[in-house]
Amino acid sequence: MNKNKLHKISTLVDELPPSGIRAFFDLVLGMDDVISLGVGEPDFVTPWHIREAAVYALEKGYTSYTSNRGMKSLLEQIAIFTKKERKIGYNPENEILVTVGVSEAMDLVMRAILDSGDEVIIPEPCYVSYTPTVKLAGGIPVILPTWELPGFKVTAEAIEKLITSKTRAIVLNYPSNPTGASYTKKELESIAEVIKRNDVLLISDEIYDHLSYDIPHIAMPAMSEMKDRTVYLNGFSKGHAMTGFRIGYACGPERIISAMTKIHQYTMLCAPIVSQMAAIEALKNGMPEVKKMAREYNHRRRLLVAGLNDCGLKCHLPEGAFYAFASVESTGMTGMEFATKLLKQEKVAVVPGEAFGSGGGKFIRLAYAASLSDIEEAVRRIKSFVKK
Amino acid sequence: MDDILEILVQDARKSPAEIAEMTGKSEKDVAKAIADYEKKGTILKYRAVLNPEHIAETDGAVRAWIEVSITPQRGAGFDSIAERIYKFSEVKNCYLLSGGFDLLLLVEGHSLQEVAGFVSQKLSTLENVTATSTHFMLKVYKENGDIFQSTEKSERLAISL
Numbered sequence: 001m002n003k004n005k006l007h008k009i010s011t012l013v014d015e016l017p018p019s020g021i022r023a024f025f026d027l028v029l030g031m032d033d034v035i036s037l038g039v040g041e042p043d044f045v046t047p048w049h050i051r052e053a054a055v056y057a058l059e060k061g062y063t064s065y066t067s068n069r070g071m072k073s074l075l076e077q078i079a080i081f082t083k084k085e086r087k088i089g090y091n092p093e094n095e096i097l098v099t100v101g102v103s104e105a106m107d108l109v110m111r112a113i114l115d116s117g118d119e120v121i122i123p124e125p126c127y128v129s130y131t132p133t134v135k136l137a138g139g140i141p142v143i144l145p146t147w148e149l150p151g152f153k154v155t156a157e158a159i160e161k162l163i164t165s166k167t168r169a170i171v172l173n174y175p176s177n178p179t180g181a182s183y184t185k186k187e188l189e190s191i192a193e194v195i196k197r198n199d200v201l202l203i204s205d206e207i208y209d210h211l212s213y214d215i216p217h218i219a220m221p222a223m224s225e226m227k228d229r230t231v232y233l234n235g236f237s238k239g240h241a242m243t244g245f246r247i248g249y250a251c252g253p254e255r256i257i258s259a260m261t262k263i264h265q266y267t268m269l270c271a272p273i274v275s276q277m278a279a280i281e282a283l284k285n286g287m288p289e290v291k292k293m294a295r296e297y298n299h300r301r302r303l304l305v306a307g308l309n310d311c312g313l314k315c316h317l318p319e320g321a322f323y324a325f326a327s328v329e330s331t332g333m334t335g336m337e338f339a340t341k342l343l344k345q346e347k348v349a350v351v352p353g354e355a356f357g358s359g360g361g362k363f364i365r366l367a368y369a370a371s372l373s374d375i376e377e378a379v380r381r382i383k384s385f386v387k388k
Numbered sequence: 389m390d391d392i393l394e395i396l397v398q399d400a401r402k403s404p405a406e407i408a409e410m411t412g413k414s415e416k417d418v419a420k421a422i423a424d425y426e427k428k429g430t431i432l433k434y435r436a437v438l439n440p441e442h443i444a445e446t447d448g449a450v451r452a453w454i455e456v457s458i459t460p461q462r463g464a465g466f467d468s469i470a471e472r473i474y475k476f477s478e479v480k481n482c483y484l485l486s487g488g489f490d491l492l493l494l495v496e497g498h499s500l501q502e503v504a505g506f507v508s509q510k511l512s513t514l515e516n517v518t519a520t521s522t523h524f525m526l527k528v529y530k531e532n533g534d535i536f537q538s539t540e541k542s543e544r545l546a547i548s549l
Contacts (some may be wrong), residue, residue, distance in 0.1 A: 028547040038547035045540060177549075203508050244543075299410040306409040348548050356549075370397070387508060 014130050021355045024340060028349045035378045037366040038349035040177060041240040043324070044369075047289040052238065053281035054274050062273050068265040070098025070249070074276050078249050079281040086219040087226060090251045097250045097257050098271045098279075099262060102207045102235045103129055105250040105260070109203055109231050110137035112259035114322075118168040121201075123154045124357030125325070127177045127205070128223020132250075139168065147359040151316055152179040152325065154188040163198050170195065172220065173205040175212055178356045178365040179325040180301075182215050192223045201256075202230045207248070210239030210290045212320040213298045221251070228253055238321070239290045240282040245275040247324075297322050300368040300375055307379030308366070312388045322369040325353070328361050330385060334361045345380035345388075392421050393430070400434040439530050439536055450524065451480075451496050452503050455489040456511065466490060469516045478506045482519040489521070500524070 019025075028034060069075060075092035082088045090096050099105040105130055105134050114120070116138040120343075123128045123144040134141045142162050146152045159170060172191070175182040184189070195202050201283025204220040221230040250260060264270075301318065308326045310313040315326035326340040335352035353363025368375055391411045396495075403421040409420070426433040443449050458469050466484050470491060474482035481494035493511075496528055497503040507522055528536055 025547050029545065031546075034546050036546040039544060040548045041544060043542075043543065043544070260548070295391075295394065300393070302412050303410045351547065351549065 012138075014137060016150065017136060019128065019355070021336070021352055024336065024352060027340070028343060031343065031347065033372050034343070034347050034349050035370070035381070036349040037368065037370055037375070037378050038351045039367050039369055041243040041368050042238065043371065044241040044293050046240065046242050046245070047282075048288065049285055049289075050073050050242065050278050050281050054245075054278040057274050057277035062277055066084065066276060067259055067275050068270055068272045068316045069096070069270060071276050071280070072274070074098055074283075077280050078251070082219070082232075082251060082284050087222040088215075088219055088232070088251070091254075094254045094265065095251055095257055097261050098276060099235075099248050099250055099264065100268055100271050101237060101246045102233045102248040104203055104264070104268060105202070105233045105235075105248055106130065107133045107136070108260040108263050109233070109250060109252075109256070110134050110139060112256055113201065114139035114168060117166060117264065119164060119166040120157060120168060121162050121170040121200075123171070123173075125176075125178050125353065125360055125363070126171070126173060126356060128355065132169050140166070140254050142167070143357065145357070145359050146179075146181075148355075149361075151319075152181045153183065153187065154191060156194045159191065160196050160198070162258075163194075163200065167198065167200050169201040169203050171203045171205065173207075174321025175208040175217075175318070176260050176323075177208065177321055178323050178353075179353070180321045180323045182212050182217070182319035182321075184215055185218050188218055188220060188223055192220065192226050193232075195229060196225060200229075202226070203233065204230050205233045205274060207233065207235050208238050208321040209234060211294055211297055211322060213294070214317075214319045214374060217320070231256055236279050236282050239294075240286050241281065241293065242275075242278065245278050247271055247275040247279045297368060300370070300372055302373065304366060304368045304375050304379065307375075308382070311379070311383045313364075313382070313386070322367055322368045324368065326364055326366060328364055335364045336361070340365055342382065346385045348378045348381050348385075390421075392418060393425065396422070396434075402487050421525055431468070437532070437534060440531070441536065449496060450498070450500055451494060454493040454495055454511070455509060455521040455522045455523075456491040456493060456517055457489045458491060459518055460490075460517045461516060467487075469514070472514060473511065476506070476510060478503070478510075489519070511541060 009204055019134050075096050078096050079090050079092040080092050110133045114137040118139045119142045120134045120139050121142045121144050123146050131141045144158055144162055146154055202220055206219060209217045221227045221232045233249060236242040279306035305315050306322050308324060311332050312330045313326040315324050318324055328335055331338060336354050339350050340354040351365040353360030392407055395410060396406050405415050408415040408418045412542050444504050460466050461468055473479060478497060479493050481491045485492050495503055495506060507520055512520055513515060
């Protein structure tokens with residue numbers, strides 16, 4: 001047997017860099033009694049009324065496939081939500097697709113729009129899937145570094161500098177994982193201006209939209225003339241604490257949604273029906289719980305950020321999501337060194353900034369999706385660690 | 389509800405300094421707001437939430453819900469008789485309800501006999517009380533929003549992106 005030939009991996013996949021922090025992850029997962037501020041999902045369990053709706057759906061025998069796009073009633077509820085809360089009118093019949101989380105939607109949109117050699121501008125630091133999904137679709141990721149920009153925010157000028165004749169799209173994620181950065185209406189307007197002027201597509205990942213504490217969240221497609229230029233991605237994982245349900249959606253121009261649906265029907269067929277039933281309940285009755293969780297995150301956010309700055313780890317108050325992105329420069333360590341030593345010495349887990357882009361050496365990401373008492377204890381331990 | 393109150397309802401031991409950090413207000417403003425709430429009676433008191441089962445184990449404490457039917461009094465309705473009842477220290481909670489009976493009491497004692505004694509000696513003998521129905525509490529699952537023995541487990545990984 002020629003294993004080299006038999007087990008050969010496609011060049012495209014083979015050349016994807018493995019996550020540089022896999023070893024660090026294994027270290028964390030191999031340790032007991034760690035206080036973790038390293039988790040990218042809510043510490044709240046899904047609100048009971050949503051879980052109960054899922055249980056009821058199973059009892060009633062909802063175990064089949066659904067239409068590729070998603071159940072009609074879910075598509076309608078998404079249209080109602082985007083209209084009412086985000087001021088965008090999407091047609092549930094052809095402008096919305098229910099996906100297995102925003103992760104699937106991101107992959108679909110890249111594969112639907114990119115030809116080999118097309119460029120996609122990706123601001124860094126960013127969530128880990130953007131660059132690989134562009135590459136897997138044959139595109140070329142063009143990194144826009146925001147490490148040194150105020151509040152890690154993308155600016156119109158920075159985008160404009162990177163636009164070429166090959167630029168097909170730009171990815172925006174706000175509130176952001178890992179920085180928590182979000183944008184005011186004015187800031188969004190200036191970004192929208194560049195996008196319109198250059199005729200590029202915007203892929204707007206707004207999965208953390210419910211967790212915006214200082215600025216009312218404004219959806220990019222709701223900005224003037226932006227609906228036809230935006231693929232809007234959202235889901236239930238963060239706001240409704242439904243990560244394990246794996247359910248999200250994409251809204252956008254009919255042609256693009258229809259192309260994404262084509263890929264979705266061959267690869268995923270449909271999102272799981274129980275998750276779709278749970279999502280309907282979340283959209284119908286979930287807002288009070290979402291607001292309750294958001295208020296709680298907000299208190300933790302201020303406590304954590306004040307604590308970090310108190311330790312000498314410079315950290316701006318993030319506008320949204322549940323992450324603080326702090327600089328460890330004052331300690332003379334890299335993010336990776338800091339995170340590794342902190343874990344070994346104080347049993348506190350944070351994520352090294354390197355995970356979110358090659359310029360992340362000075363930073364760590366701390367998630368405040370953890371109880372107040374854990375955050376307080378973590379801050380105490382970080383303080384004692386930094387003093388040493 | 390105001391941020392400060394919301395935090396104190398969750399944890400009354402949070403200091404004004406901590407609350408100031410959590411809300412972005414100044415410590416002085418928080419301390420003043422709390423003092424005002426205390427003065428106005430918005431905050432009535434601070435107390436610990438105990439697990440009644442642990443107390444029952446150590447003290448043999450017994451709790452019962454008692455439905456009470458009463459004849460309202462001319463001029464005073466239910467209020468004066470309710471007052472005669474809720475002033476007993478055994479009565480922890482007292483509500484006037486619509487429906488098949490009038491008052492619902494939560495009564496606490498050190499033993500079954502003590503609660504039974506309260507019902508037969510004090511409560512039933514009141515002139516306007518026409519009937520009582522006593523339900524001894526066997527187990528507390530949830531009280532004032534707190535679940536006492538959660539069976540939920542989390543499979544959340546200690547680290548994820």
